[in-house]
Amino acid sequence: MSKLYxxxxxxxxxxxxxxxxxxxxxxxxxxxxxxxRLIAGTRVLEVNGRPAKVFGLxxxxxxxxxxxxxxxxxxxxxxxxxxxxTLVHWHGQLPPWTQDGFPWPQTxxxxxxxxxxxxxxxxxxxxxxxxxHGLQEQSLMTAPxxxxxxxxxxxxxxxxxxxxxxxxxxxxxxxxxxxTGTSVAAARALAQRAEEAPGRKGGSNAPEPRMAGMAAxxxxxxxxxxxxxxxxxxxxxxxxxxxxxFLANDRTLADPEIVRVERGGRIRLRLINGASxxxxxxxxxxxxxxxxxxxxxxxxxxxxxxxxxxxAQRLDILIDLPRTGAFPILARVEGTGRQTGIxxxxxxxxxxxIADSAQDAxxxxxxxxxxxxxxxxxxxxxxxxxxxxTLNGGMKPYAWSMNGEYWPQVTPLMLRKGQRVEIDLVNQSxxxxxxxxxxxxxxxxxxxxxxxxxxxxxxxLVMPMGRVRIAFDADNPGRWAFHCHVLYHMVTGMxxxxxxxxxxx
Ligand SMILES: [Cu+2]
Numbered sequence: 001m002s003k004l005y006x007x008x009x010x011x012x013x014x015x016x017x018x019x020x021x022x023x024x025x026x027x028x029x030x031x032x033x034x035x036x037r038l039i040a041g042t043r044v045l046e047v048n049g050r051p052a053k054v055f056g057l058x059x060x061x062x063x064x065x066x067x068x069x070x071x072x073x074x075x076x077x078x079x080x081x082x083x084x085x086t087l088v089h090w091h092g093q094l095p096p097w098t099q100d101g102f103p104w105p106q107t108x109x110x111x112x113x114x115x116x117x118x119x120x121x122x123x124x125x126x127x128x129x130x131x132x133h134g135l136q137e138q139s140l141m142t143a144p145x146x147x148x149x150x151x152x153x154x155x156x157x158x159x160x161x162x163x164x165x166x167x168x169x170x171x172x173x174x175x176x177x178x179x180t181g182t183s184v185a186a187a188r189a190l191a192q193r194a195e196e197a198p199g200r201k202g203g204s205n206a207p208e209p210r211m212a213g214m215a216a217x218x219x220x221x222x223x224x225x226x227x228x229x230x231x232x233x234x235x236x237x238x239x240x241x242x243x244x245x246f247l248a249n250d251r252t253l254a255d256p257e258i259v260r261v262e263r264g265g266r267i268r269l270r271l272i273n274g275a276s277x278x279x280x281x282x283x284x285x286x287x288x289x290x291x292x293x294x295x296x297x298x299x300x301x302x303x304x305x306x307x308x309x310x311x312a313q314r315l316d317i318l319i320d321l322p323r324t325g326a327f328p329i330l331a332r333v334e335g336t337g338r339q340t341g342i343x344x345x346x347x348x349x350x351x352x353x354i355a356d357s358a359q360d361a362x363x364x365x366x367x368x369x370x371x372x373x374x375x376x377x378x379x380x381x382x383x384x385x386x387x388x389x390t391l392n393g394g395m396k397p398y399a400w401s402m403n404g405e406y407w408p409q410v411t412p413l414m415l416r417k418g419q420r421v422e423i424d425l426v427n428q429s430x431x432x433x434x435x436x437x438x439x440x441x442x443x444x445x446x447x448x449x450x451x452x453x454x455x456x457x458x459x460x461l462v463m464p465m466g467r468v469r470i471a472f473d474a475d476n477p478g479r480w481a482f483h484c485h486v487l488y489h490m491v492t493g494m495x496x497x498x499x500x501x502x503x504x505x
Pocket of ligand 1: 400432433434484485486489490494
């Protein structure tokens with residue numbers, strides 16, 4: 001059984017073994033002598049009783065991903081042993097743009113057998129990493145990226161990382177071919193377009209020929225894979241893709257991870273939605289949790305037992321166990337009864353068998369988002385640049401756009417360093433879109449035109465026909481992707497570029 005938590009005790013033990021405890025933070029910061037090796041490779045998981053060959057990102061301790069101590073630099077050699085090209089994005093981190101792991105012409109994917117060095121000052125909190133090459137993210141080229149800070153270690157909580165995935169025995173090319181009604185070869189070519197540099201041919205704003213006949217600005221057309229009525233009776237689309245299983249730390253509820261905890265234990269649960277096209281309600285059962293960070297950034301605590309988590313988002317939840325026993329932490333897929341999860345268990349506790357389906361979960365929404373307030377908000381100031389970006393698309397034809405433009409035929413939004421930027425995201429489709437900005441953090445400042453002092457984060461959900469306004473400071477010059485984190489929305493067009501003046505295309 002893999003041990004996917006990292007307690008303060010583990011950390012102190014490792015520090016003691018290294019003989020560096022008394023002056024640890026300064027020493028770690030100064031030295032970082034050897035880069036950590038991160039291997040992009042392949043693994044075989046057992047899913048539903050069948051072997052499944054997937055990708056993996058395995059760190060120096062043999063576990064998925066990277067964990068860094070307080071003050072430690074992100075000094076990593078990414079070694080590609082995946083048997084194919086790859087490129088890994090450090091989701092939510094703020095590196096220089098050439099280390100962001102996005103396939104710009106200046107930073108192409110890494111060939112099989114080659115490696116690439118990364119070295120930047122990370123920001124603390126719960127992050128993750130995933131391939132930004134092709135559709136590899138669907139095949140689990142994903143892993144946690146946890147950056148500790150001193151205050152967290154002093155709080156003496158057991159760290160439990162819970163990463164969620166959606167899994168299919170089909171290849172991602174087959175999934176995309178099914179969605180777009182094309183051949184696997186055509187789907188592969190389409191996915192490849194996500195790596196073409198943006199540029200509008202002939203200055204035309206029209207969708208390219210494959211989109212002919214589709215009105216770019218019409219609200220969502222055709223029915224998504226599953227639809228349901230929202231409370232106001234509006235139809236909405238959920239779950240483009242039918243999956244064979246949902247994974248929690250690479251396992252299903254047929255054989256869930258059992259995390260040993262102490263009686264009365266104090267936990268920091270680091271939840272990561274690493275799924276490609278699925279959103280979850282996390283259910284703590286009888287436990288009560290306090291959300292203290294969203295996408296790695298502190299918020300004023302919000303207490304509850306059920307929390308929505310959109311694709312690519314993270315939640316840090318503090319839990320104090322009330323007694324001995326076994327405590328399932330379940331994640332239920334929106335609009336379905338399907339679930340996955342792990343079990344926290346004190347020594348000797350009876351582990352219950354948990355079915356992989358239960359009663360249907362409602363659509364994931366912004367009910368939690370509306371309750372969140374940043375503990376470290378952006379300093380108030382008027383916007384220097386304010387823009388509206390519409391989100392459009394539908395299932396037939398399966399194509400998704402921003403401002404009616406389909407990547408790579410997009411017009412970059414030009415930024416100047418030092419600007420305060422406000423973006424109004426206006427969803428004109430009947431699917432929710434988890435929108436992610438690379439290289440920056442933003443604050444959510446309005447939901448459906450209602451102003452809030454919301455969370456600081458890197459991924460925000462825009463509900464069907466809904467609106468979200470975000471603000472950020474343009475403080476990291478470069479070329480940055482801004483896209484929907486539903487993998488199949490991104491590769492069929494729902495991506496654009498924010499580019500700083502003075503950065504060559
Ligand atoms: Cu989307």
